[in-house]
Amino acid sequence: MKAFVSHTLNGVNSLVLEDVPAPPPLGPEQILLAMHAASINYRDLLVLSGGLLSVTLPDLIPCSDGAGEVIDVGPEVWRVKVGDRVALTFNPDWIGGPWQPSPRAAGRGGVVQGVMREQLVASQHEAVILPQHLSFEEGATLPCAAVTAWHALCGAQPLLPGMTVLLQGGGGVSLFALQFAKLFGVRVIMISSSPQRCARLKSLGADETIDYRARPEWDTAVRELTDGKGVDLTIEVGGAETVGRSHASTRTGGRLALVGLLSGRPNVSASGVDITAIRVGSRQDFEALNRAIAFHKLRPIIDSRYAFEHLPDALRHLQTGRHMGKIVIGFD
Amino acid sequence: MKAFVSHTLNGVNSLVLEDVPAPPPLGPEQILLAMHAASINYRDLLVLSGGLLSVTLPDLIPCSDGAGEVIDVGPEVWRVKVGDRVALTFNPDWIGGPWQPSPRAAGRGGVVQGVMREQLVASQHEAVILPQHLSFEEGATLPCAAVTAWHALCGAQPLLPGMTVLLQGGGGVSLFALQFAKLFGVRVIMISSSPQRCARLKSLGADETIDYRARPEWDTAVRELTDGKGVDLTIEVGGAETVGRSHASTRTGGRLALVGLLSGRPNVSASGVDITAIRVGSRQDFEALNRAIAFHKLRPIIDSRYAFEHLPDALRHLQTGRHMGKIVIGFD
Amino acid sequence: MKAFVSHTLNGVNSLVLEDVPAPPPLGPEQILLAMHAASINYRDLLVLSGGLLSVTLPDLIPCSDGAGEVIDVGPEVWRVKVGDRVALTFNPDWIGGPWQPSPRAAGRGGVVQGVMREQLVASQHEAVILPQHLSFEEGATLPCAAVTAWHALCGAQPLLPGMTVLLQGGGGVSLFALQFAKLFGVRVIMISSSPQRCARLKSLGADETIDYRARPEWDTAVRELTDGKGVDLTIEVGGAETVGRSHASTRTGGRLALVGLLSGRPNVSASGVDITAIRVGSRQDFEALNRAIAFHKLRPIIDSRYAFEHLPDALRHLQTGRHMGKIVIGFD
């Protein structure tokens, strides 16, 4: 069967489309998926550049996020059945409760082979049934960005209607956080890089936006919008450049959720903000957000679609940072 | 000044409108309120009938829920200032955190003198500033019913968008729970006593309704609406007659919140439901729901308005059980 | 290989020692165990009597709790290695977070084949490594009783030093709860059926005991020991006969944890106690209690030991209710 492989982890250009062996017979709790869609994340670029993970796979099949149809099941499988439309979790070992270390915690498309292939064998415990109203491409946007956004919003403590959340830019995590935050009845302030992008975020539901090019001291602007107090929760996706202002935008007793691979050195006690490191989320998080998506008929915001064989182009588009929403790969 | 007083706790008819002494000078953390509105609760009827509390006040001034304007403050007051529009908490000693016993825990209009008077002295710690868009009458609906509803919804564990909540009838707690639940993005199933009342609840936002006269085994109907699983949370306001079916309507691992003064004997372990007793809520709950009300410009649902001197008529109307929403008393 | 089997679920007498087929080859995440010990629970009697589960296995191999050595592993196993000494979880699908329904939730030795056999194939996700200082027989006491006790103590909310817990009798759950509660720095009151048993419980660490034969209104005795307030947490293992007094022994705002298969009809709101249904616990609970057991070098309290072929005698001893602590089965 066809798969994308990087033998050298030497960037997007190291990707080659190859014939790889068909999957082995299924173990008792395994399932076989015909893959129909993927979505890409900034992390996929980092993995392909070889710089992210201390341990990586030889002959890496890239990309963490995919969706497909169950076409066979092992004898002890009970979570799904043939014909079910599913997505796969990022971290196969995080079912629920607090995060725990495991050799697969760094996730699919990195320390576990990724989704850019025609068929894939997974454990039944990695599969999450898609909301009925979503296409495979929409479902493929969820495993990393949506679960991260959900967990950052409500994983550490309850999010209550009327609270205020600060989000950044138009990437996948921030847009899912915007959509989910509105389901929670929360006020959303977003920063972005142009009046056009700010207008687009408002049209997607943001209550207030700040153009950080026009207003470089945007933390002051956030304080002005919150009676000088700061927001209850900030989801930081920018890293070293923004973490200081994000911290300064958050109220005493509030929370700064750090997403993913970024790092920085905020002044941690002056203002009394709690800081939470977000490592995607659990399968229970994924199931909870799917229940919300299904009830509200929410649709992921898709920036653009590429065919399977154009994965490298999709990744190059992601690299520009000019997208708003998820970039998806349709396999069909 | 004028106040309603019951000297005998012999029911609504024992209420007399009297001249009572003007309030004493303010202590350092006390505030003086000119009262503008009250709302009434079923508990007020129970207190007036003398059957509720082991300890009651002589010469009881009834009613727990009121709103007014701050017209004077003691020298150490910082939470409010003259001119502020405020409501008062039900339990003056529950500021935040878990409920704790106190001699005033049974609340205002019972073990603390109530709000049916022209002026009232309270501690600054009992005052909660009203959302700007609410009238005094709307604000007066909040202290008991809205705080109870909020606490029952989210006091024990986070309420997530896409969860399902079961509510009962058209009383104050259930209608606030309906309004708040929609802010949380939650699916709401309600039972009521007629097609007309069911239709009204749907118009107020209920996702599904069940006419329990037409469908006496309404727990079965709830199971049908939830793929056989039962709801995540039931807020029980009916008592001994309904608690068994409420319990049976709730999923294994779900929660049954028991409101107030009611009791019953459900079969507590067969189905594995957690049960939480709700004793109104804290001032922090009140402040949190006010923040949600203010952001969403939510308006309490008012059944009817009575003038100050017609309190007895209002209470008799409440006794019929035919109201939908809160019955308020306008003092002006 | 040898195994105990019940073909008829007709009580202890229906158990027969048989040759059963050797385990099939391992799936990718499966492990093969050489079993060395089991322990028995009251539930095992109920399963064997055929009355417990709506769905049961044909040719049931009984008993949920066992420990053994890993003697082979599938190619994707990372949680354990050959030579590890492990116990198995009761509910194979509850890894962490809130309980979720699954076809295997009713547990091993019921809807999943039990441990009374020489070898056993399990998923790596069911295995928990034993604390080094425990024998296989001691380790075999943990999966049901110890995990239930731990989860009942601290699963619903934090248990703080200085709180008071009420426990009942000398069964496995209650004795583990006693031992764990002392690690948490908690005051323990226990009821039991004789002065001798009370003295034994005191020697095991109980702070106060009540002989409920001498003091049938033992809830009053509990109130006397707690300044009239009641305890913070009661772990109810007795069922319909005791649940009312357990409820009455618990303070307003406190918690009544209902263990297992028991049920009753307490008056649920008069005193404002929260009620939690305990369905054993998660693998994360098991790992957490093992960490506590390892650090404190705690040893399970063993009532008696039977050889593999004497399982029926062990079960008959359990039936008498005269044990104190766990009854174990040594396979070697």
Add this chain to the structure above:
Amino acid sequence: MKAFVSHTLNGVNSLVLEDVPAPPPLGPEQILLAMHAASINYRDLLVLSGGLLSVTLPDLIPCSDGAGEVIDVGPEVWRVKVGDRVALTFNPDWIGGPWQPSPRAAGRGGVVQGVMREQLVASQHEAVILPQHLSFEEGATLPCAAVTAWHALCGAQPLLPGMTVLLQGGGGVSLFALQFAKLFGVRVIMISSSPQRCARLKSLGADETIDYRARPEWDTAVRELTDGKGVDLTIEVGGAETVGRSHASTRTGGRLALVGLLSGRPNVSASGVDITAIRVGSRQDFEALNRAIAFHKLRPIIDSRYAFEHLPDALRHLQTGRHMGKIVIGFD
């Protein structure tokens, strides 16, 4: 009556012993205390140096921590009675639940007049009854250091027996954290500045100690003691110099609690540690730790005692940093 006052906030030398006016008559919820003891904290030095608070009191009476006897009560006081032995909370407005901003949040002996006087009027809501077995001097050690230690240990999430906590040095917060941690059944690793101090900490219950002068890369030593994983919780009291190594000593998914007035710039995401800012704690925390202290007959560790008039000497001793445990002031 006699009081220490600083008119200039110019350091310890600016303290003068003066006659100040007798307290005014009591308000309805106020109490009058005859003060018997105080304890001092590093914060008291910072306040006296004028550098700590943006708003300070003119004619400051210093010190946050005191204990005394109730000698009069206002007419609505119910929490205490004449003759009760009490301590006062640091932040008079934090009763329970999450921290909230208030003009008095920066605490007694700073934005509220301190305890270094013969008599003191407080609200009944600031008083916490002392455990019977404690002297006034022992009780006076609790309001800031013990409440901070308790809240840092268990305020953010449950502390379970068998977890590992890292503590620093021999100041009041760290020693209370050590004593409390042992009540929770937790393993304690401590760093200190000499073999003698390490030996003393071990004699007080520390499981392992690290002499950070002998082992400057003490975070590596902490990792070695924890199988390379890091501790579950670190309570950081040192500030900019230590926060980086504290962070590096904590496991992925663990927690770094930042105490008080210190700040620093750890690299916040590389290792995935949650960071919590500790602002002392609530009255409910104080009551909870008192319950634990009373049950376990725990006694605070007192470094030295000074008479009332020798407060300046006591503060100079604190400044040396050579103490181990609390420095108390006896008024009698």
